[in-house]
Amino acid sequence: MSKLNRRHFLVTGLAAGAAAAIPATAAHADEPDPAAETAQSLASRGLRTDPFTLGVASGDPDHEGFVLWTRLAQEPLAEDGLGGMPQRPFPVQWQVYADERLRRVVRSGVTVAAPEWGHSIHVELQGLSSDREYWYRFRVGPYVSPVGRTRTAPHPLAYGGGLAMAFVSxxxxxxxxxxxxxxxxxxxxxxxxxxxxxQYEYTKNTYTIPGGNIRHHEGPETETLANYRQRHAQYKADPDLQAAHAAAPWLVVWDDHELDNNWADEVPEKPEVPQPNFLTRREAAFRAYYENMPLRRTSIPRGIDxxxxxxxxxxxxxxxxxxxxxxxxxxxxxxxxxxxxxxxxxxxxxxxxxxxxxxxxxxxxxxxxxxxxxxxxxxxxxxxxxxxxxxxxxxxxxxxxxxxxxxxxxxxxxxxxxxxxxxxxxxxxxxxxxxxxxxxxxxxxxxxxxxxxxxxxxxxxxxxxxxxxxxxxxxxxxxxxxxxxxxxxxxxxxxxxxxxxxxxxxxxxxxxxxxxxxxxxxxxxxxxxxxxxxxxxxxxxxxxxxxxxxxxxxxxxxxxx
Structure with a gap:
């Protein structure tokens, strides 16, 4: 397929494979949740330890909602990239609250963390009030995630108050x-x-600072889906990064190291060195990036795009x-x-x-x-x-x-x-x-x-x-x-x-x-x-x-x- 056609497809339609990223089912706070008990009993089988080791996140807010994210991983640094999770789906409950003390639920539901997507969860919320704060958390079996803070944008016709926005890299x-x-x-x-x-793709002691690195990457240079999942998990397990994700909604874009230093479209950093698997590597990097970021379903990758x-x-x-x-x-x-x-x-x-x-x-x-x-x-x-x-x-x-x-x-x-x-x-x-x-x-x-x-x-x-x-x-x-x-x-x-x-x-x-x-x-x-x-x-x-x-x-x- 030509580059033009691939690009056009992504702009105008959802990526193939979206069915694997099962959307959340929402319930209003005053409605019973018949799936809750079943979800807990099913999820508890096969979970030995707390799977919320990678924290929580939210992103891409609009005036009615946002994306909620988490990823289940009992063993974040597992070399196979599977996070120590059984190879089966896990129903996960989520709840959104109107208050920081978690007394008033305004939305709740159940979604599925599927092994095909690294047991990641992307819940897209709509129908909330504009220009206000919310808090959220997840539950699977007896385990409850940390609480995250997020918010909606002002109404499209309103300015709202001043926007406190930070950016990092x-x-x-x-x-x-x-x-x-x-x-x-x-x-x-x-x-x-x-x-x-x-995140950075290098294996340890490849990209060093004077005096030596302070801590080390696990695993080889990231080239496979397992490598990228493991590397994202190592970063996500950092408590300071988890705190920043839980503090506010994020808007994310990548640069080069999420794949390979100084890459350009389908060209690796060093094109003079044969790299026949570069596009396979690109596909793996993109899939892992989506799995680990609070992005909407419009960003589900399709192959190398x-x-x-x-x-x-x-x-x-x-x-x-x-x-x-x-x-x-x-x-x-x-x-x-x-x-x-x-x-x-x-x-x-x-x-x-x-x-x-x-x-x-x-x-x-x-x-x-x-x-x-x-x-x-x-x-x-x-x-x-x-x-x-x-x-x-x-x-x-x-x-x-x-x-x-x-x-x-x-x-x-x-x-x-x-x-x-x-x-x-x-x-x-x-x-x-x-x-x-x-x-x-x-x-x-x-x-x-x-x-x-x-x-x-x-x-x-x-x-x-x-x-x-x-x-x-x-x-x-x-x-x-x-x-x-x-x-x-x-x-x-x-x-x-x-x-x-x-x-x-x-x-x-x-x-x-x-x-x-x-x-x-x-x-x-x-x-x-x-x-x-x-x-x-x-x-x-x-x-x-x-x-x-x-x-x-x-x-x-x-x-x-």
């Missing part, structure tokens, strides 16, 4: 503890975006355009890394693919949101690391697809999008920048804003530095902020402005570090570009003695096995 389990996930959970946000590199780009509306306040810059992109034009690459300006090349680009531009034209937010993976603004006439840019980012970036930027200009903001992960550092249509004219108007989240743990502790001394900011005057510590970005989206606190923890190589705000930037309504509102004084205990060089920045960002 890049959590390499081996490089440090997931302290930032725990601190993020403590913030009690309304919504969390994960912009990729949720999975519909992940989608649009989520938060009332009239914000529209989130969640992008997939991996599955449809042309391969990097001159290989990975920073290059002066003629292919980067080829107008025929795309990082989104034609269908996703058309979908995004159509979304701009029809948007009436106060804020249009692109949740995506790789650096959007130009970052030239050469002070001379040649452009030396990252070919794995939008700099490797200049025409694609310009078409999308021109698209939101032509559609008169009120406030375009791009959110980014991938590069293991905090950045803030103005967006331009023409980066060769630094005096030209800003037409949007980009906020970039550092990593949760990838790269180890990191160090603080004076952003004013960073050479990238000197060469690229539209870049306004840089910080190489671990953390996340916490935003407050209101009608008049969007504020962004760049949160950091001083260390991840030991657990329990406190979090603080390194800087705050503001985007004002109808004023494209970022404005610094706060900058914390440098901490001498974690301060670099010398300014960060371009070479060091590139190495920290691109160093891979």
């Amino acid at each position: 890049c959590a390499q389990y081996e490089h440090g503890f997931f302290t930032s996930y725990r601190r993020l959970a403590d913030e009690h946000p309304d919504l969390i975006l994960h912009l990729g590199d949720y 999975m519909q992940l780009y989608r649009r989520i509306r938060w009332g009239r306040m914000a529209t989130f355009h969640m992008l997939d810059t991996r599955q449809y992109r042309d391969d990097q034009g001159c290989g990975d890394g920073y290059k002066d690459c003629p292919a980067s300006i080829d107008p025929a090349r795309s990082i989104t693919g034609a269908e996703q680009e058309a979908w995004l531009l159509d979304g701009f034209r029809h948007s009436r949101a106060q804020w249009d937010i692109l949740g995506q993976q790789v650096f959007f603004a130009q970052r030239d690391n050469n002070a001379g006439p040649a452009k030396v840019t990252s070919q794995d980012a939008w700099d490797g697809y200049v025409a694609s970036r310009r078409r999308i930027t021109q698209g939101w200009i032509d559609a008169e999008v009120r406030n375009p903001v791009v959110l980014t992960g991938d590069v293991h550092a905090h950045w803030a920048s103005d967006l331009k249509l023409d980066y060769d004219d630094p005096t030209g108007p800003s037409v949007g804003s980009e906020l970039v989240a550092s990593s949760i743990s990838t790269g180890g502790n990191g160090v603080d530095s004076d952003p004013a001394t960073h050479p990238f900011l000197t060469i690229n005057p539209h870049l306004k902020f840089y910080n190489n510590q671990r953390g996340y970005v916490l935003t407050k989206i209101e009608r008049e402005q969007m504020s962004a606190d760049f949160k950091v923890v001083p260390r991840v190589t030991e657990p329990g570090a406190e979090v603080y705000t390194r800087a705050t930037f503001v985007v004002e309504d109808r004023v494209p570009g970022v404005q610094q509102a706060y900058l914390r004084p440098l901490d001498p205990t974690i301060l670099r003695r010398q300014p960060m060089t371009i070479e060091e920045t590139v190495r920290l960002e691109t160093e891979r096995p």
